[in-house]
Amino acid sequence: MQLDDYQCHDASGLSALIRRGEVSREEVMAAACTLIEAANPSLAAVVRTRFDKAREELARVPAEAPFAGVPLLTKDLLMAIEGEPMACGSAALRDWRATEDSTLVSRLRQMGFAILGQTATPELGLMGITEPRAFAHPRNPWDPSRSPGGSSGGAAAAVAAGLVPLAMAGDGGGSIRIPASYCGLFGFKPSRGRVPLGPMYAEVWEGAVVEHAVTRSVRDSAALLDHINGMDSGAPLPLGHEDGFLDAIRRAPARLRIAVSLGEPLGRSLGTELDPQARLAVEDTARRLAALGHHVEWCDPPVDGEALADSYLTLYLGHLAADLAWIAAETGVAVSRLDIEPATRAVGRLGRQLKARDYVLGKRHWNRVARDMGAFHQRFDMLLMPVAAGTAPRLGELYPSPARERLMSLLALPGLPRLALELGMLKRLARDALRHTPYTQLANLTGQPAMSLPLHVTPGGLPIGVQVLGAMGDDRRLLQLAAQLEAEAGWGERLPRPWPPGADEQTPAAG
Structure with a gap:
């Protein structure tokens, strides 16, 4: 052939x-x-x-x-x-x-x-x-x-x-x-x-x-x-x-x-x-x-785009923390010693600091949006939108820069992940990840x-x-x-x- x-x-x-x-x-x-x-x-x-x-x-x-x-x-x-x-x-x-x-x-x-x-x-x-x-x-x-x-x-x-x-x-x-x-x-x-x-x-x-x-x-x-x-x-x-x-x-x-x-x-x-x-x-x-x-x-x-992004990233952080714990159990390597990328490690540390209350509130927001979209589809059968903001990015353009990775490495310091969440790190992550x-x-x-x-x-x-x-x-x-x-x-x-x-x-x- x-x-x-x-x-x-x-x-x-x-x-x-x-x-x-x-x-x-x-x-x-x-x-x-x-x-x-x-x-x-x-x-x-x-x-x-x-x-x-x-x-x-x-x-x-x-x-x-x-x-x-x-x-x-x-x-x-x-x-x-x-x-x-x-x-x-x-x-x-x-x-x-x-x-x-x-x-x-x-x-x-x-x-x-x-x-x-x-x-x-x-x-x-x-x-x-x-x-x-x-x-x-x-x-x-x-x-x-x-x-x-x-x-x-x-x-x-x-x-x-x-x-x-x-x-x-x-x-x-x-x-x-x-x-x-x-x-x-x-x-x-x-x-x-x-x-x-x-x-x-x-x-x-x-x-x-x-x-x-x-x-x-x-x-x-x-x-x-x-x-x-x-x-x-x-x-x-x-x-x-x-x-x-x-x-x-x-x-x-x-x-x-x-x-x-x-x-x-x-x-x-x-x-x-x-x-x-x-x-x-x-x-x-x-x-x-x-x-x-x-x-x-x-x-x-x-939809409220800001609330949508926040709730999505909240559950994203929580699941990554759980995934890293699963990998540690499967491989016998402690989470702190896993061979993972700096950005993955940093996001996992943030996820470990999430309160159960915030996680549940994030999921409840998903359900509220689903109800709102259900009502929207009573009026419209379908919704046409962009997929992305533009064409394919150049290789390396959207990967975290070395400077950003060094900043993320600071999350290893005791108490800093919780402080980062309290100071709005989730908003910054949403902007970087989803813009x-x-x-x-x-x-x-x-x-x-x-x-x-x-x-x-x-x-x-x-x-x-x-x-x-x-x-x-x-x-x-x-x-x-x-x-x-x-x-x-x-x-x-x-x-x-x-x-x-x-x-x-x-x-x-x-x-």
Whole structure:
């Protein structure tokens, strides 16, 4: 199979070729392995490969599996593979190995996917960029000097570069939608609890985290969701398996009432400055929607952005402190001696100082916002907003500076973490962490489904996604709208492939 032939198909297209016998699953895997080996030294999207194990597993995949032989990458975070490393982007977990498959990985195996490796993530998935100290930093295929975003940055880089047609991703504050926006991909965050996190976890970040994928096409995202959704044993929410996501996108949605916002209430307190191109992306999408017959009306969501950021960061701090305690227990290394990044250590120290009262009040605010957004969706079916304030940042631009890291190191002094919280350190953290991407956390706090649509490319050749949120549980209709816009815009032709240059001239050997 020629590499350019491989790269011009999404996962559904490759699956169809294999089922019709036009190409073998071994040839498809060989193409993917060749591309990963050629591209990854410069792209740095994949932290480890498992080609031989994938080949062994492929031989046992039944022909009737819906995606038999289609290559896929999982994320080096939460998506455990039995007996294999899962470092979560951290040197502290470099040697940790999972004792069983995660539910999601088990379901991917049942679908017939060939899991070829794991993709890069920032340490513990904490940043909207992917620049971990323990691993190489993935590059954005649209501009190698820029970040693919985070925390699913390695996944987005791999798909945008055409190494695999889709890659698994997770979203706790925008970590599917932000990389999708920066890399010109479709990124869908399902409703809370739709995709199970078991058996290692029940909820992550109080239910803010949902796993799914970054894809080139809406149909791949919908088909994947058809198979991986539904509670597993012991799940905290009684969401049974549902069918019909792929079938739904074959029909255009009925006329929708869509609110349009530039997200000003969310970014105001953080000092966010919306790039003119990001504004243009929203405005152009609003015009597209109106031309498709939908009712479009400018209206901001009913949220207090400052309170939203505070409550999000409050629980973020608390969970990081708990995560570091778990790592210490798993590795037998004291928290104070863990091999973690200065920013991670500093935030963990702040988290240990949180009062239970403040933590609970933070979660109660999430619930209040969810109620407010529920009322908002009685008036509007969907909300159109930016994903990020602009295009992908340059590598290193958003990582804490050496001066900031030295300042954070002072939190090791007795009594200083509590004093820092009392003096408003949480506000400063919110400003630093969320200023460039203040628009995505809302859906994580409320549990709503949300997506990034690759509808805009700047004159300088960089993609900017636009975000659409639906009411809680309205995943099908959100995917229907995505498919309608995909058919109207034809975004699949804009990927920056091949990567690396000249890769399409190679022909891999099968096997």
